[in-house]
Structures are given as C-alpha cells and as structure tokens.
Amino acid sequence: xxxxxxxxxxxxxxxxxxxxAAQAFGFQIQVLHLGGAISPQRCSGEFSxxxxxxxxxxxxxxxxxxxxxxxxxxxxxxxxxxxxxSIEELHEIATAPGWQGYLSSPAKATAAHGxxxxxxxxxxxxxxxxxxxxxxxxxxxxxxPETVPPAMTPILEKAxxxxxxxxxQLGTWLGQRGKR
Numbered sequence: 001x002x003x004x005x006x007x008x009x010x011x012x013x014x015x016x017x018x019x020x021a022a023q024a025f026g027f028q029i030q031v032l033h034l035g036g037a038i039s040p041q042r043c044s045g046e047f048s049x050x051x052x053x054x055x056x057x058x059x060x061x062x063x064x065x066x067x068x069x070x071x072x073x074x075x076x077x078x079x080x081x082x083x084x085x086s087i088e089e090l091h092e093i094a095t096a097p098g099w100q101g102y103l104s105s106p107a108k109a110t111a112a113h114g115x116x117x118x119x120x121x122x123x124x125x126x127x128x129x130x131x132x133x134x135x136x137x138x139x140x141x142x143x144x145p146e147t148v149p150p151a152m153t154p155i156l157e158k159a160x161x162x163x164x165x166x167x168x169q170l171g172t173w174l175g176q177r178g179k180r
Contacts, residue, residue, distance in 0.1 A: 051083025052090055057104020059117060066114025081105045087154060 053059050064072045083104050084090040090103055132138050 051081075051085055051104055052087075053083075053104040054090065055104075056102035057083075057106055058109050058113065059104075061102075061106040061109035062111065062114035063117055064114065065109055065111040066118055069111065076106045076109065079105075079107050081107070087158065 051057075061072060061076055079100065079102065081104075082093050082100070082102060084093055093099065093103060128138070
C-alpha cells in the first residue's frame with residue numbers, strides 16, 4: 001500500500017522518520033514538500049525591517065490577532081524588540097537570561113498583516129491544489145522557493161544540511177535492518 005503525505009517546509013526530518021516507520025510495517029510513503037512549489041511571500045519594507053521573524057514575532061502574533069485575538073496576551077504591545085539579523089544573533093537573544101520566548105517585534109503586529117499572510121497562504125495552496133488536480137507533477141519542484149531572502153539563506157542551508165544528514169543516518173539504520 002502506498003500513501004502520499006504533503007508537508008510544509010521544515011518537515012523533512014519528520015518525513016524521513018515517518019517513511020522509515022511506515023516501511024518497517026510494510027507501507028510505502030511518498031512525501032511531497034510543498035514549500036518550494038509556491039511563491040515566496042513579499043513583505044513590506046516595514047515588516048522585513050524587524051529582523052529574522054522566526055518565532056512569536058510580528059508574523060505569528062499578527063496571524064493570531066487575525067484568527068484568535070483572544071489567545072494573544074494583551075501585553076504584546078509593550079514587548080521590547082528582540083530582533084537578530086543572523087542565526088548567531090538569534091541564538092544569543094534566545095539564550096540570554098530572562099529571554100521571554102519571542103524573536104522579532106511582536107509589538108508591531110497587526111491583525112491586518114495577519115489576514116494578508118493568511119490570504120497569501122490560502123491563495124498559494126489553492127493554486128497548488130489546482131495545479132496538482134490538473135495533472136502537474138508536484139514532486140519535481142524544489143523543496144524551498146527559488147528566491148529566499150538573503151538573511152534566511154545561511155539558516156536554510158544549515159537546516160537542509162542537518163536534515164539531509166539525519167535522512168542519510170536514518171537510511172543507513174533502515175538499510176541495516178533490511179527495511180530500505
């Protein structure tokens with residue numbers, strides 16, 4: 001039996017683990033990484049100026065303000081900026097004593113930006129679904145968009161290298177057990 005799974009960017013290690021577990025039970029899984037098949041989001045200069053917005057910052061807080069504002073703590077408007085322009089700067093921020101668990105500038109979040117991001121995802125995935133239904137082979141697309149913001153390139157390369165190493169290690173482990 002063959003199953004097909006669709007995953008977002010960053011799920012490669014999980015996909016490899018899932019494939020390995022399924023193979024151990026006699027299933028085959030095809031994994032389609034959707035991240036590279038849709039166009040990258042175009043952010044305004046104001047939002048891109050908040051540094052690498054990777055966790056609980058402008059974008060995620062904006063998204064929550066758009067869909068579930070009741071889950072956003074009211075003090076988000078008073079939180080100081082915690083932005084970094086490199087993975088090293090983000091690591092330094094996140095490991096500092098008293099780090100509050102966010103990166104970027106959640107105080108600058110707006111429900112309007114959250115709705116814009118949501119609309120971008122919906123439009124992108126609707127287009128992707130239509131292309132797949134019309135017969136386009138989605139497995140030929142790159143895992144990530146062709147254009148990546150320069151600040152994200154080293155992070156993405158490091159993440160992809162780590163995931164590839166994990167996938168290779170898992171493949172070796174499965175091969176030793178006759179499951180690959």
